[in-house]
Amino acid sequence: MAIPVMKESWQSKVLEVVLGATPEKGGTRGKTITIGGESTLPYLLSEGDIPNRPQVAMEVWDIAPDNWEEQLMEPFADVIEDPAAWAQKCVEEFGADLVQLKLMSGDPEGEDAGPEDVEETVKKVLKAVDVPIIITGPGNEEKDNLLLPAAAEASRGENCLLGLAIEENYRTLAAACMANGHNIIATSPIDINLCKQVNILLSEMDVPKNRIVIDPTTGALGYGIEYTYSIMERIRLGALQADKMIAMPFLNFVGEEAWRTKEARESAQEGGDIRLGISWEILTAVNFIHAGSDLLVLRHPDSVKQIKEHIDVLMGS
Amino acid sequence: MGLTGLQIFKLLPKTNCGECGPPTCLAFAMELAQQKTSLDKCPYVSEEAKAELGEASAPPIRLITVGKGEKEFQVGDETELFRHDKTFFNETAIGFELEDNLEEKAIRDKAKTIDGLSFERIGLELSVNLVAVCNTSQDAETFAKAVSLVMEETDLPLMLVTEDPTCAAAALEKCASSRPLLYAANNENYEEMTKIADENSCPLVVRGENLEQTAEITDKIAKLGYRELMIDPGSGGAGEYLEDLTQIRRLALRKKFRPLGYPTVVFTGSEDTYQEVIEAAVYTCKYGNVVIMKEPDDWKTFPLLILRQNIYTDPQKPIQVEAGVYEIGEVDENSPVYVTTNFSLTYFSVMGEIEASRVPGYLLIVDTEGTSVLTAWAAGKFDGDKVAEELVQSGLEDRVNHKKVIIPGQVAVLRAKIEDNCDWEVLIGPGEATGIPSFIRKNWQA
Numbered sequence: 001m002a003i004p005v006m007k008e009s010w011q012s013k014v015l016e017v018v019l020g021a022t023p024e025k026g027g028t029r030g031k032t033i034t035i036g037g038e039s040t041l042p043y044l045l046s047e048g049d050i051p052n053r054p055q056v057a058m059e060v061w062d063i064a065p066d067n068w069e070e071q072l073m074e075p076f077a078d079v080i081e082d083p084a085a086w087a088q089k090c091v092e093e094f095g096a097d098l099v100q101l102k103l104m105s106g107d108p109e110g111e112d113a114g115p116e117d118v119e120e121t122v123k124k125v126l127k128a129v130d131v132p133i134i135i136t137g138p139g140n141e142e143k144d145n146l147l148l149p150a151a152a153e154a155s156r157g158e159n160c161l162l163g164l165a166i167e168e169n170y171r172t173l174a175a176a177c178m179a180n181g182h183n184i185i186a187t188s189p190i191d192i193n194l195c196k197q198v199n200i201l202l203s204e205m206d207v208p209k210n211r212i213v214i215d216p217t218t219g220a221l222g223y224g225i226e227y228t229y230s231i232m233e234r235i236r237l238g239a240l241q242a243d244k245m246i247a248m249p250f251l252n253f254v255g256e257e258a259w260r261t262k263e264a265r266e267s268a269q270e271g272g273d274i275r276l277g278i279s280w281e282i283l284t285a286v287n288f289i290h291a292g293s294d295l296l297v298l299r300h301p302d303s304v305k306q307i308k309e310h311i312d313v314l315m316g317s
Numbered sequence: 318m319g320l321t322g323l324q325i326f327k328l329l330p331k332t333n334c335g336e337c338g339p340p341t342c343l344a345f346a347m348e349l350a351q352q353k354t355s356l357d358k359c360p361y362v363s364e365e366a367k368a369e370l371g372e373a374s375a376p377p378i379r380l381i382t383v384g385k386g387e388k389e390f391q392v393g394d395e396t397e398l399f400r401h402d403k404t405f406f407n408e409t410a411i412g413f414e415l416e417d418n419l420e421e422k423a424i425r426d427k428a429k430t431i432d433g434l435s436f437e438r439i440g441l442e443l444s445v446n447l448v449a450v451c452n453t454s455q456d457a458e459t460f461a462k463a464v465s466l467v468m469e470e471t472d473l474p475l476m477l478v479t480e481d482p483t484c485a486a487a488a489l490e491k492c493a494s495s496r497p498l499l500y501a502a503n504n505e506n507y508e509e510m511t512k513i514a515d516e517n518s519c520p521l522v523v524r525g526e527n528l529e530q531t532a533e534i535t536d537k538i539a540k541l542g543y544r545e546l547m548i549d550p551g552s553g554g555a556g557e558y559l560e561d562l563t564q565i566r567r568l569a570l571r572k573k574f575r576p577l578g579y580p581t582v583v584f585t586g587s588e589d590t591y592q593e594v595i596e597a598a599v600y601t602c603k604y605g606n607v608v609i610m611k612e613p614d615d616w617k618t619f620p621l622l623i624l625r626q627n628i629y630t631d632p633q634k635p636i637q638v639e640a641g642v643y644e645i646g647e648v649d650e651n652s653p654v655y656v657t658t659n660f661s662l663t664y665f666s667v668m669g670e671i672e673a674s675r676v677p678g679y680l681l682i683v684d685t686e687g688t689s690v691l692t693a694w695a696a697g698k699f700d701g702d703k704v705a706e707e708l709v710q711s712g713l714e715d716r717v718n719h720k721k722v723i724i725p726g727q728v729a730v731l732r733a734k735i736e737d738n739c740d741w742e743v744l745i746g747p748g749e750a751t752g753i754p755s756f757i758r759k760n761w762q763a
Contacts, residue, residue, distance in 0.1 A: 001533040004574060006567040043559055067673065109755050139751075221620055222438070223665040226627040229602075230401040237399075260669055267616070276616040279594060283620045286598045287628075306591045313555050313592075 007047050012242035013039035014294075015210045016052070017183055017249055019098065020132025021159035026181070029158065030130030033098060035213070035294040036249030041236065042290050043314045053315050054289055056304050057134055057297045058096035059255055060086045062113075062121045063105045069268035072259060072277070075301050083121055084128035091129045094301040095308060100134040100253075101125050106147045107138040115150035122154040134161040134251075134297070136185070145172040152176035161185060161213060161251075167198050174205045185251060187215040190227045192234050196245045203245070212248045213295065220257040220264075221284045228252075232291035252288045255281060255299030278302050286310065320373045322350040328366035329359065336360055377569045379579050381520045381547055383410070383447065383498045383607075384474025390446050392547075392606040393580035398566055404631040409601045411621065412447035412476060413613045414584070417463035418454040424466045431613045432471035436622060439661075440639055443622040445473070447498070449584075449609045450488070452479035457487035464488045468495075476500055476522075476609070482509035493517040498607070500524070500582065501549060507534050511543050522582050524549040528561050532576035539575070547607065549582045555596050558583055562604040580606035590614060594621055601625050636661035640684035642711050643668065646677030650718040653678045653761050655746065655753075656704055657725055658685040658693045666750040674754035676761060679717065683707050690725045701734020709739050726752070 016037040021027025033055055040048025064080040065073070075094075079086040083101065090096040101122065105113035125133060135151045137144035148162055149172060163185025165173050170186075177184045186202055188194040195214060202212055216235065219228045232250060239247035258264055264277035281303040285296050289311070298304050326346035337358040339345045348354040349370070356362060356370050380394035392407045413431045415424065428448060435444040448467055452460045460479060467475065468491065475497040477488045485499055501524035502510040514521035523538065525531030528550045535546055550561040562581055568574040583605045585596040593610045594617040600608045601624055630636055638659045645668055646652075657667050659682045671678045683704060685693035693699035708722060720741045724731055726748035735743050747756045 001529055001536060001576065003529055003532050003577070004568060004572050006564060006571060043556060044563060045556070046560055067675075109758065219662070222623040222627065223669065224662045225624070226400070226630050226632070227662065229628070230399070230632060233399055234401055260673060262669070262672060263619075265672075273616050275614070276619065279591070279617045279620045282591060282595060283598050283624050286595050287602060287624060290599055290602050302591075306595065309589075309592060310595045314559075316556060 008041070008044075010039060010048060010240035012240055012244075012247065013037060013048070014236070014239050014249055014292075015244075015247050017210055017213055019159060019161055019183060021157060021181070025159070026157040027159055028126065028130070029132055032159070033132050038236075038292065039240070041240070042292050045316070050315070052294070053311050054293055055097040055295045056095075056308055056311075057098045057100050057295060058090040058094060058301075058304060059102060059297060059299055060090060060099045060125065061102050061104050062118070063111060065104070068259070069265050069272075070270050071268040071272065071274040072300065084124040087125045087129045087133075091131055094304050096131070096304060098131045098133060099125070099129060100136060100297045103135065103137050103147050103151065105138075106140075106143045108140055108143055110138075112143075113147075115147055118147045119150050119154040122151045126155060126158060132160065133158070134163070134185075136163050139164075141169045145169065148173050149176035152180040152182055155182070156180040159183065163187060164215060165198060165202060167194060167201065170198065170201055171205065174202055174207050177211070178205075178207060183211045183213060185215050186212050186248070187217060190217045190219065190224070190231050192231055192238070192246065195231070195235060196243075199245050199248065209244065209248065213251045214246070214248045215251050215253065218252045218254060218257045218284075218288070220254075220261050221280055221287070222263065223257070223261055225284060225287055229287055229291045232288065232293070236292040249294035250288070250292055251295040251297070252285070252293045253297050254285045254288065255297055255303070258284045259299050274300075278306075282306050289314075320350065320370070322347040325349050325370060328362075328370060330361040330363070332361055334361070372575070377573050377578050378566075379544065379546070380407070381545060381580050383476075383496060383520055385494070385496045386472065388446070388473055389496070390474065395566070395604075396570065398570065400628060401632055404633065405629045407606070408625050408629045409605055410446035410607045411597065411601075411618070411625065412445060412449050412473075412607065412609045414449045414451050414478070414609055414611050415463070415467060416451045416453040417460045419463075421466060424463055425470050427613065428467045428470035432473060434613055434615060434618050436619050438623065441626070443619070443626060445613075445618060445622070447474045447476050447607070447609075449476040449478050449500070452477075452481065452484050452488075455481065455484070457481075457484045460484045461487040461491050464491045468492060474498070476607075480506055482506055482513055485510065485513050489513065489517045489519070493519065496520070498522060498547070498582075502534060502538065504530060504534055507538055508541070511538050511541050514545065515543050518545075520545040520547060522547045522549055523579075524551050526551050528552075528564060528577070532574075535579065536576040547580045547582050548577065549584075554586060555599060558605075559599060559603055562600065566604040582607040582609070584609045585611070590617065594618075597621055598624055602628055635687045637684075637687035638664040638682055640682050640707075642713060642716075643680040643682060644677070645671040645680055646675075648677045648679055648716075650716065652676070652717060653723055653757060654681060654713055654717060654721065655679065655723045656681040656683060656708070658683055658688060658690050658699055660685065660687050660689045660693075663689050663750075667753070670750045670753035674757045676757045678757075679713060681707060681711055681713065681722075691727050694728045694731075699728065699731075701731045702738055704731060705735045705738030705741070708735070708741050723756075
């Protein structure tokens with residue numbers, strides 16, 4: 001039977017953002033990674049192109065995490081005190097496409113490390129792995145504004161991805177990114193208008209649009225995932241309909257949200273069945289992949305493996 | 318895509334008898350077009366007109382009921398491509414395969430395991446929906462026996478997976494009264510399968526080799542007069558299913574294309590247990606109405622059922638948490654007391670942060686009709702009088718040895734009113750839930 005065809009053709013596409021810089025471009029990365037560029041809704045490959053596969057990053061902390069459950073720590077037990085070795089293990093053993101270096105030592109309520117410590121860590125990690133890196137601060141505005149510029153300078157020319165820029169605090173970070181040739185994570189609280197607002201603010205500071213990655217704020221499975229999912233769908237539809245101010249690729253911090261949930265934590269405690277927590281992380285990630293995620297940060301090596309396999313299936317590779 | 322009043326008028330008897338209510342057939346047709354009345358009010362309408370008009374007013378995706386009794390479920394009758402446009406209505410039904418050539422004990426055990434996949438979370442029960450008994454043996458007697466065994470172990474609705482009409486008939490002798498879902502009619506067997514489904518009044522899945530053939534078969538079956546159908550487009554792999562399920566949803570909704578206006582059925586293809594739940598998650602988000610997996614593991618089924626609940630939540634009606642006192646962690650009389658609203662996301666954020674703080678606490682949830690803190694405050698649903706009243710009525714004063722309550726920083730203005738209305742001391746908490754761990758470390762000595 002001849003059936004009518006209902007193919008969508010969109011006016012526009014998602015912007016491409018390049019992460020990392022090879023020696024020819026003034027960096028020391030072994031390769032660059034491009035995210036974004038979709039001209040179709042997620043994985044409807046007969047209607048448009050998905051030129052770049054979603055990338056999977058893993059978290060690397062600059063101090064040993066004090067709130068990861070026992071079984072979640074296990075795969076990292078031998079490297080937990082050494083961010084360089086940790087990063088290496090994620091890339092070489094667990095297959096991470098890139099790493100997110102979290103400068104948790106800067107937490108004013110923890111070690112309260114200063115800019116010098118951070119600079120050294122950033123340099124060590126850059127030396128240990130040749131993939132592009134994401135750098136985020138401890139999440140305290142004042143400390144972020146102190147540490148991230150130092151990190152930006154220490155990684156100058158490497159074309160990293162730095163965050164988080166929020167509506168109330170973006171100027172220092174935006175300036176540091178532009179001065180040192182980095183990309184920026186624009187974070188907004190699960191709201192399409194606020195997402196656009198942060199992108200506008202950054203654009204007004206002359207941050208090029210193809211240097212911005214959207215963090216829509218991640219709600220974990222069972223903890224508001226549907227809000228993030230629907231906001232991402234709406235933002236992506238907007239991008240395909242040529243709203244340039246929301247046409248940037250998405251980043252989702254899946255691991256930290258999924259492993260904060262009661263269910264995942266309990267599963268990773270002694271005697272628990274961590275496969276539940278891994279499923280929690282995987283399904284959170286899958287949900288976002290199908291809302292258009294371009295870059296996912298995960299925690300457990302098994303999640304990385306499974307999600308990369310799913311991406312292979314989707315991309316037909 | 319309803320018919321206009323004039324199009325309907327042409328199909329009416331034009332007697333102007335007035336027995337339907339309105340004085341003329343034309344007036345009646347106009348009311349029908351606006352869906353203000355129903356066609357059965359006309360005593361003289363012809364069968365052909367009924368069929369044509371009934372078809373035009375039917376929902377774009379047929380609603381199908383599977384099973385009978387407490388655990389029966391309905392799928393279909395969806396109206397949206399994106400949940401944010403309105404909502405998805407009838408949750409994806411989740412089931413598991415059970416092969417009929419297993420030993421009796423293995424059949425019973427697996428049926429029991431599937432039956433036991435039921436979980437409770439914040440007062441809601443989440444369960445799987447069906448058992449798909451597969452005619453792997455290709456033998457009628459074995460199939461019927463397996464169906465009987467499964468029915469002894471579970472009252473979940475069944476799906477009968479066989480393309481052999483003889484085997485289907487044998488199994489239906491055991492279970493027809495519980496309205497199982499029959500899978501599947503194909504291009505060769507559809508006449509016989511339709512007859513069997515019709516005789517036993519059970520819904521039938523059509524599985525073509527591709528989208529086109531699937532539409533062809535449902536069309537032929539509809540011409541035989543049977544419409545209790547679902548469809549499996551027979552796609553090759555997850556990526557193709559995603560495209561086909563999207564096409565089906567779009568064609569049904571936007572073109573009102575009848576041959577594909579039925580709920581969809583998908584079997585996951587992967588042999589890997591994580592990959593199969595990943596596939597099931599994709600179909601749950603993207604237009605799968607019945608999804609069947611192989612391995613009934615509780616650790617993967619629980620998160621999948623939560624994903625389903627999340628995706629099918631009505632965006633206009635946020636999930637509310639029951640009001641009352643929640644204990645987070647191993648609380649004792651020294652534990653802090655927090656208060657917030659009953660919007661689920663608010664509750665989850667605050668609860669998560671209290672847990673992350675590693676200081677157990679009591680969380681008093683006030684009923685604000687599912688609104689967040691600032692919205693509830695602005696609407697007068699979260700004011701000082703109410704919080705004070707809830708605090709007093711909560712009985713918390715008997716459970717802790719202090720009278721300090723932590724309120725959300727965004728509604729610091731409530732402090733005076735609360736303190737006026739009860740003898741609790743108010744501590745102004747952080748503006749965002751993420752500030753709770755550091756707040757409590759600084760401000761609470763147990």
